[in-house]
Amino acid sequence: MKAAVIHTVGEPPRYDDFVAPTPRDDEVLVHVSAASITNIARMRAAGTHYSRREELPAVAGIDGVGRTEDGTRVYFGGPRAPYGTMAEVSLSPRAWIAPVPDALDDATAAALPNAGISAWLSLSHTAGLRSGESVLVLGATGVTGRLAVQAAKQQGAGRVVAAGRDTTSLARLTELGADATIKLDAPDIDLAAEFANAAEGGFDVVIDYLWGAPTEALIRSVSRGDLTPATSRTRLVQVGEMAGPAISLSAAALRSSGLEIVGNGTGSMPGPEVLRAAFTQVMASAARGELVIDTEAVPLSQVTDAWSRDAKGTRLVLVP
Ligand SMILES: NC(=O)c1ccc[n+]([C@@H]2O[C@H](COP(=O)([O-])OP(=O)(O)OC[C@H]3O[C@@H](n4cnc5c(N)ncnc54)[C@H](OP(=O)(O)O)[C@@H]3O)[C@@H](O)[C@H]2O)c1
Known part of the structure; x- marks a missing residue:
């Protein structure tokens, strides 16, 4: 063959x-x-x-x-x-x-599960997204990031912000439901300040397909420089590493912030029933045209x- x-x-x-x-x-x-x-x-x-x-x-x-x-x-x-x-x-x-489902062509049905189930479960299972919570998708212009923006809205997220580099893809993400976008490589951008200002009180959930420098900026945005107790928590779900396989993480960043970091991959897989339910949900949503x-x-x-x-x-x- x-x-x-x-x-x-x-x-x-x-x-x-x-x-x-x-x-x-x-x-x-x-x-x-x-x-x-x-x-x-x-x-x-x-x-x-x-x-x-x-x-x-x-x-x-x-x-x-x-x-x-x-x-x-x-x-x-x-x-x-x-x-x-x-x-x-x-x-x-x-x-x-x-x-x-008959409604899905072969290419869509082949492409959707890896990205779609990952996006769906990163939010629902790994982050435990609750209705009305704010979500930042870091690396939203990729295939999985685009699905994460749509899935966040379908799962009842409040404000959803999409961060990426490609201008055309960022415009598409607005059409797909993002409430705001951040262009990661805009000239002279202070990324930590952009992240800090993009959601009042900080993001509840970050779905991260990048790691590397953008994630370091995100961590700077939630790190604190005083003794005021943190009043909010940010659940950062590590999913991909398009911007780098490693970051520098200071101990103070974790102690001064409400940051929690978890991974989404084979180490965090739910049981087969949850996995199968996510497969059915994602395929059915795409068949109805709700996930693109x-x-x-x-x-x-x-x-x-x-x-x-x-x-x-x-x-x-x-x-x-
Ligand atoms: N663990 C899991 O369950 C799981 C499942 C699916 C995917 N993933 C991982 O998630 C990541 C994204 O997957 P994908 O399917 O969305 O990939 P993709 O469709 O190939 O998109 C990757 C995106 O990464 C962005 N990118 C690349 N280098 C970058 C950099 N240096 N700085 C900022 N952005 C950069 C590019 O966006 P721009 O050029 O537009 O900026 C590109 O659109 C990959 O690492 C993949 O392995 C993990």
Whole structure:
């Protein structure tokens, strides 16, 4: 079969031949229709994700949409190494298989779960967002950030502020429901002051796809320089690291502020029932047109070119 094959850690996958998988008893064979190029797929191929794979050559891709042997259209993922979802044929543990609403095309159904469930659960499960609370989405111009802005509104957030660099994407976020935007790379911007002024009393929740310098500015904005007790708390949910894998965090920043930092990833996964409910909710919202994700279909044969393309808030989806 043809597949997007990783030969060398750190190099993009190549369109190549790979032996087709044979499913075990607890697995299902899937004829793939679409698999999206997510940042986790990129990071695993680059060897920079904490769940990186060791065995090469291997097929790229962690999830997708396809048809099982009986023709059922399903979302699937988590194929056993060295298999991946960016191939003509893949396999999936039975627990990962879920039906897809007819109203969603293959590209949308393949692109939505990774970003959409993460955005949904970062807010509802990890941050424990309550009705009326203010939310800052740091890195809102990316695919997942855009969904987080929409999900925050759907979950009853009050003020939602979107921060990013791309002017066109920031304008789109206003259309998608953001109450205000912050342009992170505006000339002479004092980011800490911008964050401090963007929500009265400080943000209740920050969903952070950037880390690095923007997060350091956010932490400066909640740090205090006097002995007045902090009257509010900010729950910062660490989700991505587009601006850097590490920050400098002073002890005083934590002691002087109401800052709580938690991560959203495999270390904070809810139980399977909550996960499945989030999947159903996100897919149903998209089917009703309430959650919007922009996608672009790309032939699997063009995987190498597509791999490092910055699609500016649009998810590239490989089609075998
Ligand atoms: N843990 C999880 O559950 C989970 C799930 C999904 C995603 N993620 C992570 O979340 C992050 C975002 O994912 P995504 O799907 O939204 O990615 P994406 O669609 O590729 O968007 C990434 C965005 O990051 C921004 N960016 C890149 N470098 C930046 C920098 N130096 N400073 C400021 N902004 C920068 C870019 O925005 P501009 O160029 O417009 O500024 C870009 O739109 C990734 O790190 C991804 O791995 C984690």
